[in-house]
């Protein structure tokens with residue numbers, strides 16, 4: 001390992017510096033005059049140091065964490081979220097075609113698989129799964145999320161799912177909203193602390209199995225036996241490292257088999273619960289009819305067409321991992337999506353900008369999986385909530401003198417230094 005020493009004692013007064021090379025990047029804080037000594041990895045010949053003045057404790061980028069196991073609907077949720085902001089998330093043009101990053105005008109979605117420290121062979125040799133923390137570089141994940149949140153670009157590795165190898169890094173610029181999605185966004189307490197809002201998609205085993213079979217057999221050519229084996233092999237680590245993160249989530253979307261059909265094991269009709277934490281800054285839970293009451297509602301009848309087994313909504317306060325939560329539940333599925341407006345008119349605190357916006361979003365994305373049930377409905381509501389949270393954070397920053405000054409300062413980068421090894 002080589003050392004890169006840059007003698008720039010004066011420039012680094014009261015700045016925050018991001019140091020990157022082709023293989024790794026670091027974030028350094030330099031609140032006082034000091035000599036900067038950076039350790040570089042083998043093969044890298046040059047390091048780039050990008051610094052910006054630190055004017056206060058006002059963050060630049062709003063950070064959202066989305067946790068779920070593989071094949072549990074993270075991509076679908078991201079498409080709904082991006083759609084709320086009026087755009088589509090796409091891979092960066094001209095970049096690595098196997099990049100996992102999706103960029104739109106407002107959002108950048110990075111996949112935490114890119115922080116696998118062991119590639120597919122490495123995991124096989126060591127006998128660990130990708131869910132095991134030993135397969136992931138949480139130090140780098142933290143440094144990158146912190147840097148982006150502070151308005152500093154990073155060079156993020158790429159985990160190539162086609163080859164199972166780690167590809168050369170890609171440049172990620174700080175977006176308005178950064179979404180970190182994957183297996184472990186709430187695992188490391190340092191990363192968790194950086195999240196402005198967090199979501200966990202909690203898909204019950206029966207449902208997960210159905211979704212995975214449908215996708216991995218149809219789209220990825222896997223056999224039923226290999227899908228079953230892979231789910232079984234992942235189970236212990238899923239229970240040890242992924243599932244416990246739901247206790248930290250501000251919102252959990254829980255997907256279960258229906259209770260409307262006794263002993264149903266078809267898994268086609270779903271009971272979906274939106275568990276919303278109380279007391280989260282800039283987030284106020286949606287409710288049905290009367291905030292804080294306990295309600296059960298079967299809307300089928302004159303205004304909502306329902307075929308067997310019908311639709312049932314519930315709402316009420318509960319305790320979830322010791323936290324006070326409000327739970328909205330929908331069991332069953334819509335026959336005619338445009339009739340959702342009837343249900344929407346009985347829901348409150350949806351963070352819509354106009355009457356019917358939830359229904360409009362659902363109709364716009366009617367071809368996405370889950371559009372006829374609570375998964376699509378609650379993902380859309382959370383998308384609107386995130387837009388609202390983002391707008392509130394921006395508004396609160398603009399009110400403070402340092403925040404306003406920072407918002408005007410373009411670009412954030414004030415100094416660039418190159419050092420040779």
Ligand SMILES: Nc1ncnc2c1ncn2[C@@H]1O[C@H](COP(=O)(O)OP(=O)(O)OP(=O)(O)O)[C@@H](O)[C@H]1O
Nearest residue numbers: 069070071072073074075076211214215369370375
């Ligand atoms: N709400 C839903 N209702 C029905 N099926 C769904 C729903 N969401 C996702 N699926 C199914 O599950 C599959 C996986 O969804 P998606 O690609 O969004 O998950 P993911 O978490 O991003 O997966 P991965 O991490 O493996 O890329 C989809 O192909 C789809 O068939």
Ligand SMILES: O=C(CO)[C@H](O)[C@H](O)COP(=O)(O)O
Nearest residue numbers: 070113120130161162164183
């Ligand atoms: O759990 C996962 C997250 O998506 C993947 O299994 C993990 O990233 C390893 O990927 P691959 O199976 O392509 O090597």
